[in-house]
Each structure stands twice: as C-alpha cells, then as structure tokens.
Amino acid sequence: MIKGKPGNMTRGVTKETLDGISMDFFTKLSEGLIKGKFNFTPTRRIMIPKGTGKTGERPLSIASPREKIVQKAIALILESIYEPKFSENSHGFRPKRGVHTALKQLHIQGGTYTWVINGDISKCFYKIPHEKIMKLLSQHISCHRTLELIKKYLINPAMLGKKLIPSHQSTPQGSIVSPVLSNIVLHELDSFCDKLKKSFDIGKARKVNPKYHSLGSSRYKTKNHILRANHLKRRINMPAKYTQDPKFRRLLYVRYADDFLLLLISSQTEAFTIKRKISDFLKNHLQLELNASKTTIANVKDGFEFLGAHIIQRGTIIAPVRRAKGTLDEIKLKIKSRHLRRLSVLTPLEKLTQKMINLGFARRNHLGTLYAKSRRDLVNLSHYEILSFYNTRIIGTLNFDSFASNYSHLRKIGWIYAQSCAITLALKYKLKTMRKVFLIFGKNLKDPNSDTELYSEKSMKVKHDYKIRSSYLNEKRLSR
Numbered sequence: 077m078i079k080g081k082p083g084n085m086t087r088g089v090t091k092e093t094l095d096g097i098s099m100d101f102f103t104k105l106s107e108g109l110i111k112g113k114f115n116f117t118p119t120r121r122i123m124i125p126k127g128t129g130k131t132g133e134r135p136l137s138i139a140s141p142r143e144k145i146v147q148k149a150i151a152l153i154l155e156s157i158y159e160p161k162f163s164e165n166s167h168g169f170r171p172k173r174g175v176h177t178a179l180k181q182l183h184i185q186g187g188t189y190t191w192v193i194n195g196d197i198s199k200c201f202y203k204i205p206h207e208k209i210m211k212l213l214s215q216h217i218s219c220h221r222t223l224e225l226i227k228k229y230l231i232n233p234a235m236l237g238k239k240l241i242p243s244h245q246s247t248p249q250g251s252i253v254s255p256v257l258s259n260i261v262l263h264e265l266d267s268f269c270d271k272l273k274k275s276f277d278i279g280k281a282r283k284v285n286p287k288y289h290s291l292g293s294s295r296y297k298t299k300n301h302i303l304r305a306n307h308l309k310r311r312i313n314m315p316a317k318y319t320q321d322p323k324f325r326r327l328l329y330v331r332y333a334d335d336f337l338l339l340l341i342s343s344q345t346e347a348f349t350i351k352r353k354i355s356d357f358l359k360n361h362l363q364l365e366l367n368a369s370k371t372t373i374a375n376v377k378d379g380f381e382f383l384g385a386h387i388i389q390r391g392t393i394i395a396p397v398r399r400a401k402g403t404l405d406e407i408k409l410k411i412k413s414r415h416l417r418r419l420s421v422l423t424p425l426e427k428l429t430q431k432m433i434n435l436g437f438a439r440r441n442h443l444g445t446l447y448a449k450s451r452r453d454l455v456n457l458s459h460y461e462i463l464s465f466y467n468t469r470i471i472g473t474l475n476f477d478s479f480a481s482n483y484s485h486l487r488k489i490g491w492i493y494a495q496s497c498a499i500t501l502a503l504k505y506k507l508k509t510m511r512k513v514f515l516i517f518g519k520n521l522k523d524p525n526s527d528t529e530l531y532s533e534k535s536m537k538v539k540h541d542y543k544i545r546s547s548y549l550n551e552k553r554l555s556r
Contacts, residue, residue, distance in 0.1 A: 078144050085133055088120045088140035089235050099141065101253075105146070112221055114228075119248060121234035121241060124218045137234050137248040147252040150226060152254045157216055163266035164260065168333035169255035175383050178332045178423050179479055180542035182339075182387060185328055187418040189339035190346040192380050196370035197358065200334035201254065202246045204261050205363050206230045209247070212260055229253060255333075261362060262331065268357050269329040269338070272350070276342075279324035283318035332383055339376065347373050375421070385480075386422040423480035428473070428489055437469075437496045448510075449493030455504045459523040462504070466497040474533055478541035487536045497521060497530055 079094050087093055108114035119137035126132050155171070162170065167178035210227060217223060234241045234248070247254035270551065288311060295307035326341040327350070338354075350374060355366040372381050379388035401442050429446060432438040439449045454462050468495050477486060498510040498521060507513055513521065520529035 077147055079139065086138055086141070087120050088138050088143070090140055093141045096101070106153075109146070112224055113538050114146070114225065116146075116228055116232040118240065119232065119234045119251075121236040134146070134249065135234075135236075136250040138250060139248075144252055146225075147229070150222075150229065150255050151256050152450075153222070154253070154260070158172065158256065158260055158263070163270065164262065164329075165329050166259065166266050166331050167258060168331065168335075173233070175332065176542040178330055178383060178500070179385055180308070180385075181330055181420050181477070182382070183419050183540065183542070186339050186376070186387075189376050191340040191342060191344060192349055192374055193338040193340070193351050193354075194372045194374070194380050194382065195336040195338070195351075195354065196367040197334045198365045198370075200262075200364060201249060201258055202249055203364055204258065205245050208242075208245050208363060209257055209261060212264070213421055220509070224269060242459055253551045258333065262334065264362060265336070266329070266331060266352075268361075269354070270337075272353065273327045273329060276325055276327045276350070279321070281325045282321045285315055286315055288316050288455040295327060303433070318434075335383065336381075337382055345374070381450070384424060384427070385423055388420050388422065390420050420481035421479055421542065422482045423477040423486065425482070425485055428520055429492075432446070432492060438492050446492065448492050448499055450496065450499035450503055452500075452503065454500050459501065459504070460526045460528050462497065462500060462529050463521060463523055466493055470531050471495055478539060478543065482539045484536045487533075490533065494521070494530055494532075495544055529531065 083461055091531070105114065117140055119139045120137065120455075122136050123133040124136050126134050159171065164179070167173045167181075169174070183536070199230075206227070209230065210223065211221060213226060216383070223298065229251075230247070231243050232248075233243055246259045290305045292294065292312045295304050296306055298307070322343075324341065325346070328339040330337045330339075338350060351366075351371065354369075356373075358366050359362040376389045379386055381387070429438065433440065436449060436451055436453075443449060454465060457465070470490055473489060474486060495510060498513040501517070501521060502508060502510055503515045505513070505516075507516070518529075520530045520532055
C-alpha cells in the first residue's frame, strides 16, 4: 500500500526510503512495537500554498517512508474499529465515499429545504487537542501499547529547516493517520447533529394549502368544462402544501472533513438558534471554534458554495402529463403536473476557466474575452505525447464534473483545450495558424503515426453521474 504511491518515496528527516528494505527490518520493527520501544523520528515540515484562489501557506509534515508503514497499519486498525460507527452523513476520507457522495446526498435530498447553515470550523486540524483524541480512542481501544503508539505519533515533533517544532495539539497534515483521527473527533459533531435532528424534526407532513384544497373542491363540483380547466390552471400554479407551516420542521446534515452543511425547513430565527447550539457544542465539548465570519446562513434559493460546487434551488417544474385523465376539453388544454425540482449542483465554470489561465491553456485580452493559448513547453514532445497530455486534462475534467447540472456548459472548456492543443501543434509543425492544423490533422487532431485522437465527448447532455473512482477526485475538487 505504501510503495505503490510515488509520493510515499519522498524522504523525511533521515535519508532512508523503502529502497533496500528487507525482512530483518520488519522483524525488528515488530519486536520494537510489541515491547513498546518503537519511536517515531521527527517529520520534515514544509510550507505549501493553500490552493487555487486561496492566499497563504499551510504546513505539511513528511514522515520517513519506512515509518509510513507503521502509520498505515494504525490507520487500518482504526478504520476497522470506527468505520461501522461513523455516520452516514460523513463523507470525507472514508472508503467508497468522497466529494461525489456528499454532493449526491444534497442533490437528491435537499430540494425542499428553505435555509442553509454553511459551517466552517476555524483551523480545525491544527487545534484538535491531543487529550481529546486520546480520551475518545480509549473508549473503544483497551490495548495500552496501541494507545501509547498513537500518543507517540501525536506528540512527535517536526523539523522546519534546522528548527525543531514541538507538537502540543493538532493532527499532522500530510500524515496517513490524520484523516481517520480527525473523523473520530468530528464524529462527535455528527452524533450531536443526529440527536439535534431527532429533537428538531416535528410533524409528518405540511398542512394542506386551503386555497389549493378549495380550488380542487370547486373543480370537482362544477360541470362546466371551461371552469374546471381554469380551476386546474390556477391549482397547478400554487403549492399544494402550506410552505410556512410552523408545525412541520426538518433538518438535513452533511459533512465532508471540516466542512459541513445543515439544511433546514424552519424559520430563519430557528436557523440562528441551531447555529448557536453547534458553536457552543464545538467550544465546550471539542475545544474547537466555529468561524463566525465564514459560517453563513442563507436562503437555499439564493444558492451556496460547498466543496467547490455551486448549489442552488431552481424552484418548481410545470410539465405536461404524458397520460392525462379527464374530459376531452381538459386534455385539449394540455393538462400539466407540478413537482419540485431537486437541488442543482453546478460546476464552477469561472473557477475552471481561471485555472486554465493560471496553467497557461488560455488568456484574456484587454476586453476580457477568453482565448486559447499555446503551451510552448510541450512543443518538443511528439504528436502522440501532446495529445495524451491534453486528453488527460479533458477526460479528467469531464469525468470529475459528470455530476454537474450545467454539464453541457463544459463543452466550451473542452473546446478551449482543443484550440490550445491545435495552437501548440501549429508551433511544433510551423504551420502558423490553428486552421491549417485542423485541415491537415482533422477535427480531432489525429496523430498519423499512432492514430491517437484528441478526446471529444459524443454527448454533452446533463446526466447527474455521481461516482467515486479514487482519492484523486477528492484531492482535485478540494484543490479548486
């Protein structure tokens, strides 16, 4: 599991890697673990950018590749113990779960909610107290050697240059064990929100809208076909249920790592009350702080951001009924049905465009118009290698954003990549213009030696395809 990932070969403070490892190493390692004599060496600390569109840096700890074997073993044991206990509403850093499963839950279940609390925990992973982690672990783990080993891992210092940085709190960023430890701590928040939901949810259904009911009764009693049709038209343009029913409340909770949402069917006042309760719980129970400036309360209809996606409620759909029942006059008037639309989960096209500009695939002129740009650093590669490079970008984008309700708009992103590839090939073959490249190699820029073509999606219809293929999907979404 460790040797298969290239990043795990990066050395720590010592020069040792996995090269030259033997069975003697594992024998001595197991003996040290059993006797409690194993100690972690300090990790190598580096500072990396926070991500696209974000300012500042965050620390990353790089452990010795050989010690990552021990970390992976700890993570596997903790996962086997805690995975059955974790909430269904938790999606971050878990097997067969990720960004797509979190967004899918919102897409399917969130269409009828009114208010959204978009929660942000201030420096969550840097402020988790070690005492809290060990207390929670001791509730389910009785082996003192295992607890001692995890404690050694937590208090293990880091080296930044030649400076030794002690560890008094936090889970080390970049470590294999950190994600599962953070989930164990934040599972307390999941459990709190589950209890909150049980006490908050009231009522089996909203009250029937009296106007809607009155029109239905009048339509049933009258024998005038035109009047019946008019009643039907008015009826389908109003809600069947009383949307502000104070005796009907619902709460939906979704979490990915330290980002969480609460969708509410309630009043705005109740939303502020829920926010205060969560803030108090985090402070008093987990010694964490809710970021007041970044934790927002908004109407779902106005839209909100979550995991890099823009989510918005589109309202209702009034669509024709395929098999209409009624009088001939009503059928001629094209009887229609009214139903609620699910939440639309949109891919951030502006962010994708900006990322293309930052990576050198596109540019904007003085008027702000977007144009493709050549990648001069690829000119010396073969035709096949250039196509392979662009295919990786195009296929990766389309595969990850397959869930998007605005999937068809990605056609423009694909076309910019295609133009950039054509301009790059024009430089390689000294053809001067993009038009000549398409005339010679065809619309898919076919490589004459290998018959490889630039990838082009046959259909750009919206498909709401949510999937989890690898941890790469999670990393890619969060990097935006």
